[in-house]
Amino acid sequence: MGRIALSFGLIAVLFSACQHVEQTISSSKKDFSDAMTLTTQEWDSLFATYKEPTIKHRRFKHSDVSALVKKHGESGILQVENIGASAEGRSISELTYGNGSKKVMLWSQMHGDEPTATMALLDIFNFLEGKDDGADSVRNLLKDQLQIHFIPMLNPDGAEIYNRRNAQSVDLNRDARALQTVEGKILAARADAVKPSFGFNLHDQSIYYHVPKTKNPVTISVLAPAYNRERDVNETRGNAMKIIAGIQEMVQKYVPDAVAKYDDTHSPRGFGDNFQKWGASTVLIESGGLKGDVEKQEIRKINFVIILNALIQIAQGSFEQYDIAQYEDIPFNGSSLMHDVFIKNLEIGTSEVPLRTDIAIRRAENTSDRDFFVRGWVEDLGDLQESMGYDEVDGSDLHLVSGKTAPQSINSVSDLTADQAFDLLKQGYLAVRLQSGIAGEQLHQLPIQIFRQAQFYPTSRIDLGGTANFYIADSSNKLRYVVLNGYLIDLSKPLTQNFKNRVL
Structure with a gap:
């Protein structure tokens, strides 16, 4: 040629x-x-x-x-x-x-x-x-x-x-x-x-x-x-x-x-x-x-x-x-200002010491053979005007609310469907206790935290490097969003996300 x-x-x-x-x-x-x-x-x-x-997935092996x-x-x-x-x-x-x-x-x-x-x-x-x-x-x-x-x-x-x-x-x-x-x-x-x-x-x-x-x-x-x-x-x-x-x-x-x-x-x-x-x-x-x-x-x-x-x-x-x-003419990579979730101007303080600020959240992948689960954490907070997220919320009229544990436990992860878990989320329950179940690492895709230990501790205050499990409510205390293990879920919309969680 x-x-x-x-x-x-x-x-x-x-x-x-x-x-x-x-x-x-x-x-x-x-x-x-x-x-x-x-x-x-x-x-x-x-x-x-x-x-x-x-x-079909990233974690294939040499044998494949x-x-x-x-x-x-x-x-x-x-x-x-x-x-x-x-x-x-x-x-x-x-x-x-x-x-x-x-x-x-x-x-x-x-x-x-x-x-x-x-x-x-x-x-x-x-x-x-x-x-x-x-x-x-x-x-x-x-x-x-x-x-x-x-x-x-x-x-x-x-x-x-x-x-x-x-x-x-x-x-x-x-x-x-x-x-x-x-x-x-x-x-x-x-x-x-x-x-x-x-x-x-x-x-x-x-x-x-x-x-x-x-x-x-x-x-x-x-x-x-x-x-x-x-x-x-x-x-x-x-x-x-x-x-x-x-x-x-x-x-x-x-x-x-x-x-x-x-x-x-x-x-x-x-x-x-x-x-x-x-x-x-x-x-x-x-x-x-x-x-x-x-x-x-x-x-x-x-x-x-x-x-x-x-x-x-x-x-x-x-x-x-x-x-x-x-x-x-192609620009160089911008600094790592992208996050999984970016919440702008959210009230996270107390009545005694108010604080309205920005929050950046990321999720880390943890490999489990051919699969993985994530752990969400607070990557940064403060004045983050240059930051951005794959999912974003303007929290100017919103505030943080701590979540609760569901009053009823379950015997198996299979006892809950995704729709049932989502209903619990809408009621302010972001965790449910597993009464029994398989010992060791157990992955699931449900939009809720499932735990075995005696107590689950939702995020009650935002700390650098801390957990990311909390609600976001409006001025009338209506729950608008939930941050679940670093995933942002809009409670007013149908559930369309895929989740990679594990039993805690």
Whole structure:
């Protein structure tokens, strides 16, 4: 194809030659060659077709991925190689597609608790094995122009327990210089063997960054890492910046004003910085937050779209249409001023010592094998005018009210339905005692606190780092909201949230 400066919106040109053939093969399948621009609806259709159905949540294990890798190896379309083993002996695999002259490496989950891009890579593997769906010419383009090397789970030991670091408690993304870990050595060895011209370093980041000058969380964070302390821009880094400009343009179609840049201070220990130094135009993609997308399935789709689109633009050479200035225009991540719940100007004092102030609340995830529960706490209080939340309340005419424990206990978590729990909440009861039940950790999704101990203590006063279980009432003492374990619930609206709680 050569280095033709085409926008992805003109990808239809690549499809047009095979339009008639594909329509003849199957008139029932979606035809991606009949539009000058692939719309988000068309991308959504493509993603829905190839989304890996066995992976539905973030806390999947190495065994899940290795089974899928084995399946893809048996298809013969992706070439699978075992490139080594982790510190605890789990296999690390590389899947290769295409025989073109442009070499690309993508590695994901070098931090075990950052799995969003891994899910998207599994979806892309399914796409690469597809056929007769209107997108055969895309697969042929990638196959002919690129040689793509995927490492979908570099840190399987960390993934096993949903932990950032490897089994030796080392951060793999701080091991590019010393190469002290077996996993770091494997990645560096593959970089030396493949000598890629392009690299994609795929991560997740905190959901609490915001896009400056907006109240939006950063959904996708990007970076063309610096290869030296001076942050110089040579052709290699410049090409990464142009690819990112294309990524930013694509994300805009899904979530406007949701992209920011990661800090570009040079890290001599980081793999992205070193790949850039080794001559691979390297793009860092960090999956952040999106309201309502707790398991990051929408962000998974966005990853599928932007990674596949970037590969197409590399194959075409069409990333060169973008200007480095477009990358420079992307704002840096805003400070962590985003919270799960932000309550503005709430009265939380006493009649003797009144206090009307702002409250910021966050929820921490605690892993329980393949699931998790949360613990909500007060992150900050005081003058927080610059803060924001995924859920917000203006408390100017409202005040804090302490909750109560339901007078009747239950024998089992299954004794309560979500509707019954919600009815108790509306009556001012935010906790119920479990008389008996299964010993040990017990998770539930009910909108109420369930406890075993002799007494439950609702939040009667707001303390920094303290619990977040209280009501918010209006001037007539009517209960308007409840903050339950860090979740904000509007008592006047139907219950639509999903809760991740545990018996206390």
